[in-house]
Amino acid sequence: MTKPTTIARCLALASVTGACGGDPAPAPSPEAALSTALRPRQTPAYYVAQANLYFDTLDTRADPAIVPSYSARVARWEWPPWYLLTGYERMQMITGTRLALSVEPSTVPTRDCRAFPVQPFARCRISFQYARGPCPIFEEFTFNDQGEMTFIEAWSDQPGMRPTEDPADPWAEGPSVHRLSTRVPGLGSATGLIVPTAEWMTAAAARDPELADFVRRTQSFYRSWAQAYADAGPTAFPRGCGWTQAPTP
Structure with missing residues (x-):
């Protein structure tokens, strides 16, 4: 019979190495690294x-042929009241953004974008201008080692919708920030590629319901986007932009 002290030692070892009996746990795949592993x-x-190039793609005054340097599997996640996964993969990001601009024309006259030494490397406080009024947004951009955008994350700049409600943290640098980008495995590899079907993505998603939702949406992008759009209804813009009037039919 195994002595209690032996069991205790084994459990202690397992808590550190992930294995019992002295065999170390397999080293994590470098392809599964989180974005915070990268440095500018x-x-x-x-x-x-x-x-700013990204916001130019949503500004009718800019040249639509000029786009940012997107990763092949760039993703855009927009928190409610918006439509969650609203862009996935380079070509869809370009064509989908152009379509959105044609349906809901906007300019982006107010921009304050800054660089940070930790991911997300670019963060912006901006305001879209629509025919119905302004729409303040906080948006972040994650990059790979090649300088390509790999993940875009946006929040309405309205009470209760921001990544943090700490008034002393306007650039979401503190411990109370709620963001998805730093929880997506793969964004911290040199290429920053998202691999939804990888074992390490599946394992991480099993522990994180929001990540699991993101992964699910990548597998059925258009259907998921259409459902999110329908679920949000006609009040998404008034709520997300802080408009008090009902939307124009």
Whole structure:
């Protein structure tokens, strides 16, 4: 019979190595790294310029042919009242954004984009201008080692909808920030590629319901987006932009 002290030692070892009996746990795949494992490889001005190029794609005054440097599997996640996964993969991001601009024309006259030494490397406080009024947004951009955007995350800049409600943390740098980008495995690899079907993604999603929802939506992007759009209903813009009037039919 195994002595209690032996069992205790084994459990203690398992808590550190993930194994009992002295065999170390397999090393995590470098492809599964989180975005916070990366450090900036570009200048601060580069990250700010890329963020502004992104907002140019949503500004009717800009050249639609000029787009940011997107990763092949770039993703855009927009928290409610918006439609969650609203962009996935480079070509869909480009064509989908152009379509959105044609349906709901906007300019982005107010922009304050800044670079940070930790991911997300670019963060912006901006305001869209629609025919119905302004729409303040907080948006973040994650990059890979090649300087490509790998993940875009947006929140309405309204009470109760921001990544943090700490008034002393306007750039979401503190411990109370709720974001998805830093929980997506793969964004911390050199290429920052999202691999929804990888074993390490499945394992992480099993522990994180929001990540699991993201992964599910990547597998049926258009259907998931259409359902989210229908669920949000006609009040998404008034709620997300802080408009008090009902939407124009």
